[in-house]
Amino acid sequence: MSEQKNPEATQEVPKRTSAKKWTESARKVRGLVRDMYVRAFTEGKPVAWVMFTLVNELFVAMDVVPVYPENFAGLCATKRVGNPFIDRAEADGFSNVSCSYARIGLGYAALWKDMGEIPSFAPDGGMAKPIMMVGSSLVCDTRYKWFQTYSRYMDVPYYAFDMLGPPASTAYRPDVREQYIKYNLAQLQGLVSFMEERLGKKMDWDKLDEIVRRGEKTYVLWYDAYMLAGGAVPCPFPAEDSFNCFFPAFFMMGEVEALDFYQGLYDEIKYKVDNKMGSIPEEKYRLLWGGGLPPWHTMQIFNYVEEQGAVFVFQSTYLPLRFADVPDRITDPLERMVHSRYEAAISRAELDRKLGLFDLCNFVGLGNPLLFVDEFKVDGVVMHWLRSCRGTTIGQVYQKNLLEERTSIPTLFLESDMCDVRDYFEADWKVKLSAFLETLEARKRAGS
Amino acid sequence: MAKGLDWAKRLYENRSQRAKELREEGKKVIGYICAFPPRELITAAGLVPYRITGTLEPIAEADAYLETLMCPYVRSCLDLGIKKQYDFVDGMIWPHTCDNIQKTFDIWKHYVPHSYFHYLDVPHMPDPSSFEFFAKELDVLKGSLEEFGGVKITEECLKEAIGVHNENRALLRQLTGLRKQAPPLISATEMTQVMMAAMSIPVYESNEMLKNIIEEVSTRKDGPQNKATRLLIYGCEIDDIAFINLVEECGANVVIDDLCMGTRDYWKDVVMEGDPLKNLAHRILGEIMCPRTFRRSRGTRQQDLDNRFSYIRDFAKEFNVNGAILYIIRYCDTFEFDAPEVRDYLEEAGIRVLHLEDDYSLTSIQGYKTRIQAFLEMIE
Amino acid sequence: MYFAGVDIGSTMTKVVIMDEVVLACVIGPTGAEHRRLANKVMEEALRQVNLPFDEISYVVATGYGRISVPFADKQITEITCHAKGVSSLFxxxxxxxxxxxxxxxxxxxxxxxxxxxxxxxxxxxxxxxxxxxxxxxxxxxxxxxxxxxxxxxxxxxxxxxxxxxxxxxxxxxxxxxxxxxxxxxxxxxxxxxxxxxxxxxxxxxxxxxxxxxxxxxxxxxxxxxxxxGFPVLVPEEPLLTGAVGAALLGKELTLKALESGRPIERGARRLEVATFFE
Missing domain, CATH: 3.30.420.40 (ATPase, nucleotide binding domain)
Structure with missing residues (x-):
């Protein structure tokens, strides 16, 4: 590959595809995203391409700039410039049902190789060349397979690791806990060794400890802010904002900026909740985005329902994890990381038990709508089937079935893709959404 | 009673027959999906292992429980489950092999109740810690089967079960060896029937059947005709003869496969010496060549590719094929990602490749006729 | 010697008769009803060159409906035939x-x-x-x-x-x-x-x-x-390349057989209505 160019912001596409932002915090995110890509070019630090796996702290501690291709893919989709990358990957034989994040990510590297330079239409100057790639089995299979294939286009060492979770219903058992924590810890240690070897330096454990503990505080603020917002009437922080504001938690965890961001978010939401400041004038219907990644190519669709008096008060796709306090006796920062993630699964299982869902949702429905519909006073649930994402699509019908068994709240399925705009048909979405709101209206009238 | 290939064909056409008979006799049947669950442990517990499969018939019931945008094979299996076709199965072992299977665990458990249900986690990595974790998983499974079967699985009886299953695999390899010559002594269509039959009956009976078939096939005069092209088929779950039969009808001998219900399932044995659970873990995680298991390589791209795919190239050489068909079931993510790499790897080795992506239904399979014929015309 | 190529597509039936050059080409009507009547299209082509069917040395059928053409000696897929036809023209x-x-x-x-x-x-x-x-x-x-x-x-x-x-x-x-x-x-x-x-x-x-x-x-x-990013070529009659290729492949097979002295492998062909529904 040729010399990297200086980052330059590409032009916005004329048609507005992103949603209006309702909170100050959400408006800050775009800058943070741009910073991630620009820093990778300008800071002169080693760059890693990383799959989101709850280990950002390690990169912060090692002074590496992590760049997240899945975020880049979403960014391309929002700017509607993803499809040339998708086409390029498909021309190499990758299936049009393979993850569109991966197709964009692979197409980006392929076009870079073809053209000898970063394609000029890559948003935010594109992704800088990495010295290593890190993927994992957390969430879905694509997350360890995709990066393995980059060697077609670029010669960068790749490390994959496991992050397994037991069936939610067995997570509380001490033997199961020991087995999983031991394994996940060993896997993280493997990752650290790989990073050390790649970077030619040792991990600074004290520094990592500080970063991990900062991360723990950040997770709590993230969780508290989101939950506070979800329950508030009127809703000050609709789903399109929360689809933005997960960015620092996923991609900047451990950084001071991330902690500050969630402190700011929490304060802003608290203020708006205390003063009953909603985002839309009259909140007729409260909706839940109950599953599936958002349509990054057309986030503006959220404003479409708002024009009709409906607001998505919560999205359960990027669900903040409620990390239980890690006991002080655990001093090793890696162990603290593994423990806190594991405990999150347990707290989830406890919640399931309360809701009568115990042992029903071991692997699907991390953000099961039943967890939120009562608490957040939800009138209707919308879920999104994605052509190229098994991880967040499988189980949606099951969750709808469970919801119907226990409540009378209706569900709407929409169908497209997180990035591939060719799978999206706006007129169809608008008809379905409007019809759904009419159904909710009819139910209200019948009920009152 | 039917013998040899006829025995296999009858079982293929009525797969559950023997398992149902055994159940009448008081045996318990354990179903499992995918090649990963250890049949050896099921046998050692005195239970009957039974491979869960789908059907090419249109999916009717599963739409109410699973999304259409996912693996049609898993959907089809669930469809049969919902239709009560697996009511004779007393218990299920559900492995974490891929997203499609893992995420269907809750749904199967909820809508197709069996008296026993066990989730088997399978790491994706091949590290020492992964093997240790997986051996522990197998130990947990062992305990759970002991409880369900009301027996104690001693090391001795587990080793015996491993021996019998090794014999089963060896017989399947021996039969596969008879496909090396031209014409092959057994067609791929017959081989598929044999494979399906072998996974529907207790291993002792399976061994008897295979010996019988090898005897019959070794001396046969009415075997497959010699055709212009010898092919390898690579892919995931093919549990029906329709596709392979179509390829053979188009004018090729399919002489070797790399399929979940083919060599991938029986090519490697479990080592007999040493700790049986560790050995089982080693075979399943280390030696079943499924793209769902990550293969670590710190070398060059070429070394990485050799590490992952050279065995396919070796199959092609050993069985003297002149072309390969990649039959990939749509939405099978790990295979979808590997397919372009496998295609290029084989082409590089001088083996022409036809890459098909299918949605696992009879109508779609029939639509491939022109492509397969054109491919054969191209490589002849 | 004369050779014929019959390309039965999903909507059109195309027949070409040639010796050294193309002598006749007929594009037949479309639709499920007519598709069975490929023999009529063949007859029309024979009429144009004023030849009896028996004079045609070799008939290759191609296209979606190739399988059930009773008057063909051999079936070859449209992929192989198109390639042949296109490269003969370009x-x-x-x-x-x-x-x-x-x-x-x-x-x-x-x-x-x-x-x-x-x-x-x-x-x-x-x-x-x-x-x-x-x-x-x-x-x-x-x-x-x-x-x-x-x-x-x-x-x-x-x-x-x-x-x-x-x-x-x-x-x-x-x-x-x-x-x-x-x-x-x-x-x-x-x-x-x-x-x-x-x-x-x-x-x-x-x-x-x-x-x-x-x-x-x-x-x-x-x-x-x-x-x-560059001009593409379009044949004068873009519907006929498959049939032309089929006729050419028939010719090749025949000449090769003649050269080697082997008999030409021919089908038991009958110029009659095609049966698509076995």
Whole structure:
């Protein structure tokens, strides 16, 4: 590959595809995203391409700039410039049902190789060349397979690791806990060794400890802010904002900026909740985005329902994890990381038990709508089937079935893709959404 | 009673027959999906292992429980489950092999109740810690089967079960060896029937059947005709003869496969010496060549590719094929990602490749006729 | 010696009779009813050259309906036949793009032989069927769509790749008052882009020849050229390449057999109605 160019912001596409932002915090995110890509070019630090796996702290501690291709893919989709990358990957034989994040990510590297330079239409100057790639089995299979294939286009060492979770219903058992924590810890240690070897330096454990503990505080603020917002009437922080504001938690965890961001978010939401400041004038219907990644190519669709008096008060796709306090006796920062993630699964299982869902949702429905519909006073649930994402699509019908068994709240399925705009048909979405709101209206009238 | 290939064909056409008979006799049947669950442990517990499969018939019931945008094979299996076709199965072992299977665990458990249900986690990595974790998983499974079967699985009886299953695999390899010559002594269509039959009956009976078939096939005069092209088929779950039969009808001998219900399932044995659970873990995680298991390589791209795919190239050489068909079931993510790499790897080795992506239904399979014929015309 | 090629496509039956050159070519009517009557098309071609059927040394059938042609000696797929036919017309061809009524295919050719191909027949989008659906919705004749679209100043973007959705999109654009030529241009671009992306998997190399019914639509051809970045070639009669290739392959087989002194392997052919439903 040729010399990297200086980052330059590409032009916005004329048609507005992103949603209006309702909170100050959400408006800050775009800058943070741009910073991630620009820093990778300008800071002169080693760059890693990383799959989101709850280990950002390690990169912060090692002074590496992590760049997240899945975020880049979403960014391309929002700017509607993803499809040339998708086409390029498909021309190499990758299936049009393979993850569109991966197709964009692979197409980006392929076009870079073809053209000898970063394609000029890559948003935010594109992704800088990495010295290593890190993927994992957390969430879905694509997350360890995709990066393995980059060697077609670029010669960068790749490390994959496991992050397994037991069936939610067995997570509380001490033997199961020991087995999983031991394994996940060993896997993280493997990752650290790989990073050390790649970077030619040792991990600074004290520094990592500080970063991990900062991360723990950040997770709590993230969780508290989101939950506070979800329950508030009127809703000050609709789903399109929360689809933005997960960015620092996923991609900047451990950084001071991330902690500050969630402190700011929490304060802003608290203020708006205390003063009953909603985002839309009259909140007729409260909706839940109950599953599936958002349509990054057309986030503006959220404003479409708002024009009709409906607001998505919560999205359960990027669900903040409620990390239980890690006991002080655990001093090793890696162990603290593994423990806190594991405990999150347990707290989830406890919640399931309360809701009568115990042992029903071991692997699907991390953000099961039943967890939120009562608490957040939800009138209707919308879920999104994605052509190229098994991880967040499988189980949606099951969750709808469970919801119907226990409540009378209706569900709407929409169908497209997180990035591939060719799978999206706006007129169809608008008809379905409007019809759904009419159904909710009819139910209200019948009920009152 | 039917013998040899006829025995296999009858079982293929009525797969559950023997398992149902055994159940009448008081045996318990354990179903499992995918090649990963250890049949050896099921046998050692005195239970009957039974491979869960789908059907090419249109999916009717599963739409109410699973999304259409996912693996049609898993959907089809669930469809049969919902239709009560697996009511004779007393218990299920559900492995974490891929997203499609893992995420269907809750749904199967909820809508197709069996008296026993066990989730088997399978790491994706091949590290020492992964093997240790997986051996522990197998130990947990062992305990759970002991409880369900009301027996104690001693090391001795587990080793015996491993021996019998090794014999089963060896017989399947021996039969596969008879496909090396031209014409092959057994067609791929017959081989598929044999494979399906072998996974529907207790291993002792399976061994008897295979010996019988090898005897019959070794001396046969009415075997497959010699055709212009010898092919390898690579892919995931093919549990029906329709596709392979179509390829053979188009004018090729399919002489070797790399399929979940083919060599991938029986090519490697479990080592007999040493700790049986560790050995089982080693075979399943280390030696079943499924793209769902990550293969670590710190070398060059070429070394990485050799590490992952050279065995396919070796199959092609050993069985003297002149072309390969990649039959990939749509939405099978790990295979979808590997397919372009496998295609290029084989082409590089001088083996022409036809890459098909299918949605696992009879109508779609029939639509491939022109492509397969054109491919054969191209490589002849 | 005379050779015949019969290409039974999903909507058209094409027959070519040749010796050293093409002597007759007939394009038969379309539709399920007529498809069975391939023998009539053959008879028409024989009438043109005034030959009895027995004078034809070898008949090769190709196309979607090739299997059940009772008067053919051999069946060869349309992929192999197109490659042969196209390279006889354009020896410099390396990539052929055929867009027919029900399918679209790309063929990579080296020295007149197929070295790779891709095919789409599962989805109407990116085939002639797609244009037919839209022409029907708009009350246009198929033939006028291409020229009309060339007047476009401001092509609309048809993003959906599904025929049903795209048709709705077209209708709603027209209802919004978008000039029809802009909508048609968008449509042609949508087809071209879909087909081009598929064929791109073969790594497109010049020269590129476009055949099949849709090759008659200048709008789609121009859009394909835009994607390729260079001009593409279109045969004078883009429907006939398959039948020409079939006749040529029959000739090759016959000559090869004669050369080696082997008897020519022929089918038990009868010039009668084809049976498509066994």
């Amino acid at each position: 020896p410099t061809v390396h990539t052929a793009i055929d867009i027919g009524g029900q399918d679209a295919k790309g063929i990579k050719i080296a020295d007149g032989r197929v070295v790779g191909f891709v095919m789409n027949d599962k989805c109407a989008a990116g085939t002639g069927r797609f244009l037919e659906v839209i022409a029907d919705d708009l009350g246009l004749r198929l033939e006028e769509m291409g020229e009309l679209s060339l007047n476009s100043k401001n092509r609309v973007e048809i993003s959906s790749t599904c025929t049903v959705f795209a048709a709705q999109e077209v209708v709603s654009r027209i209802a919004e008052g978008t000039p029809i030529e802009d909508v048609l241009a968008g449509l042609h671009e949508a087809i071209a882009s879909r087909v081009f992306r598929m064929v791109e998997r073969l790594k497109i190399e010049r020269d590129v020849v476009v055949t099949g019914g849709v090759a008659k639509n200048i709008g789609v051809v121009k859009a394909l050229e835009e994607h390729a």
